[in-house]
Structures are given as C-alpha cells and as structure tokens.
Amino acid sequence: MSALRRAFLNDNAFDAIPADFFDGLTDLLEISLGNNPRLNASNGGWALPDGLAASAQQLQVLSLDNCSLSGAVPPFLGTMNSLQNLTLSYNNLSGPIPDTFNASGIQRLWLNNQLGETKLSGTLDVIATMASLQELWLHGNQFAGPIPDAIAACKDLYTVRLNNNQLLGLVPPGLATLPELQELKLDNNNLLGPVPPVKVPNFTFSGNEFCASKPGDTCAPVVVALLQFLADVQYPTGLADTWSGNDPCAAGWTGVTCVQGKVTVLNLPDKGLNGTISPSLGNITTLLDVILGGNHLTGRVPDSLTNLDSLRKLDLSMNDLSGPLPTFKPSVQVDVSGNLNFNSMAAAPDAQPNNSPHSPATPNGAPGSHGSNAAIPGNVKKTSSSVLLGTTIPVAVSVVALVSVGAAFFCKKRASTPPQAASVVIHPRDSSDPDNLAKIVVATNDGSSGTSQGNTHSGSSSLAGDVHMIEAGNFVIAVQVLRGATKNFAKENVLGRGGFGVVYKGELHDGTMIAVKRMEAVAVSNKALDEFQAEIAVLTKVRHRNLVSILGYAIEGNERLLVYEYMPNGALSRHLFQWKQLGLEPLSLKKRLNIALDVARGMEYLHNLGHHRFIHRDLKSANILLGDDFRAKVSDFGLMKDAPDGNFSVATRLAGTFGYLAPEYAVTGKISTKADVFSFGVVLLELITGTTAIDDSRVGEGEETRHLAYWFCQIRKDEEKLRAAIDPTLDVTDDEIFDSISVIAELAGHCTAREPSQRPDMGHAVNVLVPMVEKWKPVKDEAEDYLGIDLHLPLLQMVKSWQDAEASMTDGSILSLEDSKGSIPARPAGFAESFTSADGR
Known part of the structure; x- marks a missing residue:
C-alpha cells in the first residue's frame, strides 16, 4: 500500500x-x-x-x-x-x-x-x-x-x-x-x-x-459616519444588532439621540467598547454631546472632532486613550480623566522576602496563595478603625545613626500629639531579620491602641476584631480607611484605568501617598476575580526592588481593592510618547539605560532567580512605573503565569497587548519566558526611538511595518537609517551616545528575533546593560545633591529619601550586581558571535 x-x-x-x-x-x-x-x-x-x-x-x-x-x-x-x-x-x-x-x-x-x-x-x-x-x-x-x-x-x-x-x-x-x-x-x-x-x-x-436595496447605492452621510465608528470599536454586541437601516433617528439606534431628525447626542458610556475613536464622527456636524466614558478605547483623540462647531461636551474619561489631545474651543467641556497616558499612574513598593508559606484568606473570599492555611478570624467588623499599611524598608547597619536620630525626632514630635482616631503610623522593619515583622500601631475610634509584632497581637480587644496582620507584610485593610484616603473615590483622584478597574490616588492621615486599584462593580466576573486573586497570590511570592509589591487589600461585599505605593512619575509611556503634551522633560540617555536595566533585573528575577518562576505576559511601557527618582518597577501581574521548567513552552489563552506579543504566542498560544524577552526587546526599541509599538503612520511596505519590532529589524543594519530612527531628543551626533545606542539596538534586535531559541535570556540582557549604565553613571558631585533629608518628614518617607540618596551616591543609581545572582547564560544557537557583553558580576 x-x-x-x-x-x-x-x-x-x-x-x-x-x-x-x-x-x-x-x-x-x-x-x-x-x-x-x-x-x-x-x-x-x-x-x-x-x-x-x-x-x-x-x-x-x-x-x-x-x-x-x-x-x-x-x-x-x-x-x-x-x-x-x-x-x-x-x-x-x-x-x-x-x-x-x-x-x-x-x-x-x-x-x-x-x-x-x-x-x-x-x-x-x-x-x-x-x-x-x-x-x-x-x-x-x-x-x-x-x-x-x-x-x-x-x-x-x-x-x-x-x-x-x-x-x-x-x-x-x-x-x-x-x-x-x-x-x-x-x-x-x-x-x-x-x-x-x-x-x-x-x-x-x-x-x-x-442601508440600501441595490448594489452600489450609497447610505446617508450620517449613517456612513456612524457605521465607520461602529467598525472602529469592533462591532460590539448590542449596537450592531440595532444599528441597521438608513435612518438612525427613525430606527431607534442604541445610544443615538435625535432632535428634529438630526443626530445630536452619541451616548455610549460603559458599553465595553474596544478599539479606537473613528475620525468619521467629525463628519456629523449636528453633534452636541459625545459621551464615551468608561470604555476601553485606545489610540488618539481624532483631530476631526475639533471641527464640530456645535459640540458642547466630549466625555472620554476612564478609557485607555493617549495624547496628544487636540485643541478644542474653550466652550467645549472635555473630560479625559482616567486615561493612563493622560494622567500619572500609581504602583507599589518592593516587598521583603516571604519567609512563610501562608498567605491571606478571609471568610469573604479574600484570595491567597495555594495551600494557605493562615486564616483570618471570622468576626471582621466593618468599622472606621484604621489599619496600618505595612511596608518593608531595608535599613543598612551603616545608617543606624541616621535612623535613630530620625526616629527620635519622629517620636518626640508625635509624643506631643497623640494619635487621633483612624490615624496611621508606619514603622520600618529590618529585612535582614525575618522574624521581625513590621510593628503596627493603630488608633481605634475610642482612642485605645494596639501593637502587632511578629505573630502575636496585643492591645485592646477591639483591635483583634478590626485589625489583622498577615504574614509577609500583606494586610486586610478596612474599606473605610481607603474611602477616606481617596475622598470616597472622588473623580479628581483618578489616576488611570486598566482592565481590572480604576486606580485612585490616596493620602493617609500622616501624608503618605498610596494608590488604590478598585475593581468596577460591572467587572466582578469570574475572569476579573481570578485576576484580582492572581495579583495578590503572585505578589506574595515575588519580592524584588524592580517589581511592584502589594501593601494590602480590602474586600467588602462587591468591593475588591488593592493598595500600592504611589509612584509619582507614572508610566514610562507618558515620558516617551506624551512628554511634550504633558509638559515633561524628555528622558536622558542615562535615565533610559537605568530604566532598561531596572526592568531587565525585575524580569530576570521573575524568570530565574525567585522561589517561583513566572511569565509576565503583558510587559509594556504602560506597565513600567517610575518613582520620583525615575527608578523603574514592573507592574500589573494579573495575567502572570507559572513558567514551565527548562526551555519548554506552555499553551494558554491569548493575553497581553498587540505590538508586544511574541510571534509564536500570537499565532499558537504557546508561551515561554522567551515571550517576555520579546516584549522587553520592544520596550528597548521604544526607549531608543521614542515611538510606539504599533504606529499606522510608520513608513514602509506591508501591514507588518506598523509593528515597531518588524520595522526596526528592516532598518537597523543601515547606519544612516538607524540614526534617523533614534529619538531626536537624544544627540546622535555625539559618537559616544550613538555607540551606546547601537549596542542597545543590537540587544533589542536579538530580543525580538522571530524564533524564540534565538532570543537571549534576561540574564544576558542584564550583563549587556550593566557596563552601559556604568559608563553613563553620574559623577559623585551629582549624587551628593540627594543627601539633604528633611527630618520633618514621616519616618517612612525619611528612610526612603536616605535610601534613594545612598543608592545614587554609591553607584549612580545602579543597583548592586548581587541582585542578579544567575550566571551569564550561554549564547543561544545562532546568536551573533560579535555580540558580546562584559561580565558585570
């Protein structure tokens, strides 16, 4: 046969x-x-x-x-x-x-x-x-x-x-x-x-x-405009079903209001719209109000909307839009609050290593790590008693005197002002002593207080019912405390919006700034709850100074809230793509290199150096958050997945952001740590070009030229084209700067190789970046400017200020190489022999 x-x-x-x-x-x-x-x-x-x-x-x-x-x-x-x-x-x-x-x-x-x-x-x-x-x-x-x-x-x-x-x-x-x-x-x-x-x-x-009965017959202009809008928001169910015929006013199209047969209002808030805002809306000259808040719209606000002479209100709040924002007439009420790239974003500080297998659990279903058997007492009261947000501040022996002086000053000042009801006092703990958990002082409504240290509770009986400390520094926080900190989740406190919900800025009674991520009521689905639980579970397992860590969480009824430290400089994407519109300074080469190294170290830890190995799955510039010193931390762990052993891949549902997705993941759904390496390579390209991962205006032939990784691969071997592609805020006429950028470009090229086996491990990326950062570190005199510390600050901020100053002074904002403990990985098969890096360890 x-x-x-x-x-x-x-x-x-x-x-x-x-x-x-x-x-x-x-x-x-x-x-x-x-x-x-x-x-x-x-x-x-x-x-x-x-x-x-x-x-x-x-x-x-x-x-x-x-x-x-x-x-x-x-x-x-x-x-x-x-x-x-x-x-x-x-x-x-x-x-x-x-x-x-x-x-x-x-x-x-x-x-x-x-x-x-x-x-x-x-x-x-x-x-x-x-x-x-x-x-x-x-x-x-x-x-x-x-x-x-x-x-x-x-x-x-x-x-x-x-x-x-x-x-x-x-x-x-x-x-x-x-x-x-x-x-x-x-x-x-x-x-x-x-x-x-x-x-x-x-x-x-x-x-x-x-809309017509014969081939070639045209639709009414307003129908053409609205259907193009519908196409650009990907034909959501509920709209496509009702937007039929050739007269939106007679047919009763969902979300469309008419006056005397003219479309005057497009009212589609909280409809789950995805995609972009079509410029065709600018052709509906009778529009008075356009209300598209609370969706998932991306891209830019079309310039054509400024041509609407009758426009009174444009509500685009709580989306994922980016700048620049067109200039509207003063009479137009424009609301773009809650868009990550129009507002600063918040994230959390580093947590200390978790030396306990236990993780949070509550009778209300608070999420925790698998196998957790540390339970919270069942009689959690919904009172206004404040709960201290535990934080983890490593204090070196060499600054004991500084901390002692600060603590003495702090205590003296507090001694004359007893804690008020619902006040918060935060004490640092020494990360070198795993048994010395954060000391918590909580003032209850009746003025009594309690202290919790290690695995014991002491103080008034009311404290035991209202305040619970979870091992590894995670806390169940009373919702009332977070409502007070965010002014009852006021609109003016909105920092941004993600798939999980809305992020708010908050301020505790002692002036400490926090960020509160609140799940929207409509988002309380199995998927959203899984991501809420996943983020807590992951953040109890990974602790690294370049990964955000959770301070606490709150659960009450349908309320699900996560609490992080406030990151005043927001997302990296703001500083790369909207710095002019937001009045920011462009990032220097030194800052960009430091950011790249911070991200590489965080990802190296996720992949290889922690007790658990993870794949992030959504690494992008919008998920890289910057502190006031422009130190970077990777955020948003709701999509993270356990990494398989060795170089194997695991099949999973597609998640992440187009433009950053590795080809093999986008096509087959199979993912390994090399998919994160691809995303990191795209971020490197964004850092050196100042352009977005996907850009329809990018010059080239074919659909793929919209993708930064593909486009850059075509031009990076040509020095003239490479110079033209570099962010114009970086002076490529300086040969030293261009040489450094060329090395980063080559690293990015290998990270975005089409075949996963051709991409380096994150440890290799760290080794390439270390000597680059060392080359551009500031001189000592620059670092000494950071040593002025205001002793009137709360102790948490005072110690953090010292840490920042000490880090800048000792190594020019370069973390110790001990943070990356893995050996230099072997060069993958086919990896360019000419592409070498100094052993920075």
Whole structure:
C-alpha cells in the first residue's frame, strides 16, 4: 500500500475505518471518502489521526465530505505544504478554523454545512492570509465578526459562499473588486452599510441589514459616519444588532439621540467598547454631546472632532486613550480623566522576602496563595478603625545613626500629639531579620491602641476584631480607611484605568501617598476575580526592588481593592510618547539605560532567580512605573503565569497587548519566558526611538511595518537609517551616545528575533546593560545633591529619601550586581558571535 497514490472510496456504506488506515501511505496524492455517513457513526464519529501529516507528506487532495467527521478541524491540516484541495463539508465539525491555516497554500476550502447543533464558528481572520484560495465555501455555519478587509489580497478567488452565518459589519470594498470573482453569496447574515457594487453573474445578498436595496447605492452621510465608528470599536454586541437601516433617528439606534431628525447626542458610556475613536464622527456636524466614558478605547483623540462647531461636551474619561489631545474651543467641556497616558499612574513598593508559606484568606473570599492555611478570624467588623499599611524598608547597619536620630525626632514630635482616631503610623522593619515583622500601631475610634509584632497581637480587644496582620507584610485593610484616603473615590483622584478597574490616588492621615486599584462593580466576573486573586497570590511570592509589591487589600461585599505605593512619575509611556503634551522633560540617555536595566533585573528575577518562576505576559511601557527618582518597577501581574521548567513552552489563552506579543504566542498560544524577552526587546526599541509599538503612520511596505519590532529589524543594519530612527531628543551626533545606542539596538534586535531559541535570556540582557549604565553613571558631585533629608518628614518617607540618596551616591543609581545572582547564560544557537557583553558580576 505504500505505493498507493490515489484512492477513491466515496459513495459507499462503510461503517468503520481502521485506526491505522493512513499509516505508511507515503506516496498518497489524493484520497476521497466522501458520502460515507455511517463511518463510526454509532460511536459519535471519528477524527483524522495526527500521524496523517507525517505519513502523507505529498497529499494534494483530501475529500472527506459527509463521512461523520467530528470534533475540531485538525490543526495539522494547515501545515501540510502540498495540500491544495480540502473538502470537509456536511460533517459534525465545530470550533474555529485553526491558526495553523495562516498563509496556507490551500486553493479549495469547503467547510460548509456542518450538521451538528454546534457548528464551525469564530472569525474569518485567518482566511484573509490564505492568498492561494480560489474556492471558499463556509456557508451554513456560525462564523461571526466582520469579513476581514485583507480578504482583498486573495486575488484568485472566483467563488465565495459566506451565506447563512452570523457575520456582521461592512462588506470590505476589496471583496467587490476581486478580478476573478464569479460567485458571491452573502445571504442571511447581519451585514450593514451599502450593498457592495459587485458585478458578477451570481451575487445574492438578501436577509441582511443593509442601508440600501441595490448594489452600489450609497447610505446617508450620517449613517456612513456612524457605521465607520461602529467598525472602529469592533462591532460590539448590542449596537450592531440595532444599528441597521438608513435612518438612525427613525430606527431607534442604541445610544443615538435625535432632535428634529438630526443626530445630536452619541451616548455610549460603559458599553465595553474596544478599539479606537473613528475620525468619521467629525463628519456629523449636528453633534452636541459625545459621551464615551468608561470604555476601553485606545489610540488618539481624532483631530476631526475639533471641527464640530456645535459640540458642547466630549466625555472620554476612564478609557485607555493617549495624547496628544487636540485643541478644542474653550466652550467645549472635555473630560479625559482616567486615561493612563493622560494622567500619572500609581504602583507599589518592593516587598521583603516571604519567609512563610501562608498567605491571606478571609471568610469573604479574600484570595491567597495555594495551600494557605493562615486564616483570618471570622468576626471582621466593618468599622472606621484604621489599619496600618505595612511596608518593608531595608535599613543598612551603616545608617543606624541616621535612623535613630530620625526616629527620635519622629517620636518626640508625635509624643506631643497623640494619635487621633483612624490615624496611621508606619514603622520600618529590618529585612535582614525575618522574624521581625513590621510593628503596627493603630488608633481605634475610642482612642485605645494596639501593637502587632511578629505573630502575636496585643492591645485592646477591639483591635483583634478590626485589625489583622498577615504574614509577609500583606494586610486586610478596612474599606473605610481607603474611602477616606481617596475622598470616597472622588473623580479628581483618578489616576488611570486598566482592565481590572480604576486606580485612585490616596493620602493617609500622616501624608503618605498610596494608590488604590478598585475593581468596577460591572467587572466582578469570574475572569476579573481570578485576576484580582492572581495579583495578590503572585505578589506574595515575588519580592524584588524592580517589581511592584502589594501593601494590602480590602474586600467588602462587591468591593475588591488593592493598595500600592504611589509612584509619582507614572508610566514610562507618558515620558516617551506624551512628554511634550504633558509638559515633561524628555528622558536622558542615562535615565533610559537605568530604566532598561531596572526592568531587565525585575524580569530576570521573575524568570530565574525567585522561589517561583513566572511569565509576565503583558510587559509594556504602560506597565513600567517610575518613582520620583525615575527608578523603574514592573507592574500589573494579573495575567502572570507559572513558567514551565527548562526551555519548554506552555499553551494558554491569548493575553497581553498587540505590538508586544511574541510571534509564536500570537499565532499558537504557546508561551515561554522567551515571550517576555520579546516584549522587553520592544520596550528597548521604544526607549531608543521614542515611538510606539504599533504606529499606522510608520513608513514602509506591508501591514507588518506598523509593528515597531518588524520595522526596526528592516532598518537597523543601515547606519544612516538607524540614526534617523533614534529619538531626536537624544544627540546622535555625539559618537559616544550613538555607540551606546547601537549596542542597545543590537540587544533589542536579538530580543525580538522571530524564533524564540534565538532570543537571549534576561540574564544576558542584564550583563549587556550593566557596563552601559556604568559608563553613563553620574559623577559623585551629582549624587551628593540627594543627601539633604528633611527630618520633618514621616519616618517612612525619611528612610526612603536616605535610601534613594545612598543608592545614587554609591553607584549612580545602579543597583548592586548581587541582585542578579544567575550566571551569564550561554549564547543561544545562532546568536551573533560579535555580540558580546562584559561580565558585570
């Protein structure tokens, strides 16, 4: 049988197929088993064996229509380079078309009319990459989402049947102009906008929500503008279902208000909108109010909105928008509060090593690490008693005198002013003594106080019911304390918004600034609660000065809050992309190198040096937070995942941010620590170019040039183009500066290599960056400016000020190399021999 080249077994009554049927058919070119509906039907059908791809590598035609195939479309079919015709119609297949079909050479793809209750589904995005397609039959399934614009690249298509699905949105113009197209069936979907001017012999389009009845007829201008807006926010459910027809005022479109037949208000707050704001809104000249707050919109505010002469109110608050903000008339009320890149962001300080296996747990479901058996008493009272936020400040022996003087001054000052109700006093602890947990002094409403140290509680009985100290420095905090600190979560205290919820700035009674991340009530889903629990669980396991750590959390009813230290300089992205609009100074090369090294050390710790190994999965400039000294910490651990042992990868659902995603993760969903290395490489490129990870205006050919990593790879070997690509605030006419940037560019290039095996480990990145930072560290006189310490500050801030000054003085804001304890990793196979680094350890 090994010499068998073609087998035609269709139109029979076979009821079983041997498990080894395809084994050894090495010369097989074509096989047809169509119209054998009884094959293994009594056992729920059958599936193609995975070994088919290896045994029949020359297979060109696979015809298996109506033969009881069940389950998902086998991913290996997309990897068979010789396969040209694939017919799997009238079976019981379900699920999406696998990503492995990306750029497949298949010419005929028939997946139509699946018979099960659950049919083939998902989007058609992968179809648009299959440039060799000639016949595409997907009708009679449950495919959803828009028809991708990129389908216009499939120039050889001559028959397309997409009828009887759940497709929505506008029909791409390019579909109507395919040169070979002879048949197009779009019936019975949820398609919107104009009927495309298709001039083919067989074109059907009934049963949709088009605004016109004839091909080529146009929609009303206001409908065109609103549908373009709908497309740019990715056709959310609830809007696409009601935005049909050619008159938004007569049809009652959700979120659209009309006066005398004119659209005057677009009111879509808290609708879960994703995507960008379409410039087309600027064409609706009758708009008075545009209210889009509380969504997940990204990108820039379109300049076209400034052309709306009647505009009174533009509410874009609580999104993920970035600058620059266009200039509106003084009469327009513009609200962009709560957008991370328009406001400073908050994050937490470093925590000390956790020497206990226990982690938080409460009767209300407070999250903790797996295996925790440290429980909180069940009679937690909802009172206004304040809870001290424990912090972990390492104090070296060499500054005992300084701390003693400060503490004496601090205590003397406090002695004359007894603690008030709901006041907070914070005492440092020595991280070198794991048994010396933070000392807590809490004043209750009746003026009594209690102290908690180590694993014991003392003081009034009320304290035991209201205040609980968790080992490893984490605290359950009364919600009342956080309401007071944030002025009841006032709008003016909003710092930003993320997928979890809203971040607020808070100030405790002693002046200590904190950041409070509050889960929105609408976000209390299983996914959001998982991320809330994951962030606490992770932060109890990882402690490093370049990773944010949690101070405490609060749970009361539906309230879920996380508390971090305030980071006054916010996200790195603000200082790279919006510094002009926000009135900030551009980052110097020295600061950029220090930031890169801080991030590298934090990620090296996550990957290799801690008690647990983690993959961050969402490293980006918006998740790198800067203190007042511009020291960087990696934040946002809600998506972090345990790393597998060795160099293996683990399959997981796709998470993260496009532009920073490693290719193998975006395509297959398989991830390893090398995916974080890719993201780090993109951050390095942002640091040296001052441009965003994705930019539609980037010059080049093809869609991929929007991606910074791909674009930079094309130009970095050309010195002239490299100089032109560097952030203009960095003086590349200085050869010393350019040489340093060139080294960083080469490191970034290796970190963003397409193959994971070609990327270095984070330890290697640390070793490359250490001598670079050492080269640009400040002279001693610069550091001495930091030694002035205000003894009137609270002790927490006073000790922190000393730490910052001491770090700057001793090594020019360079952390000790002892923070990175791993040896220099071996150079990966194929890694440039010319690319070396000094051993900084």
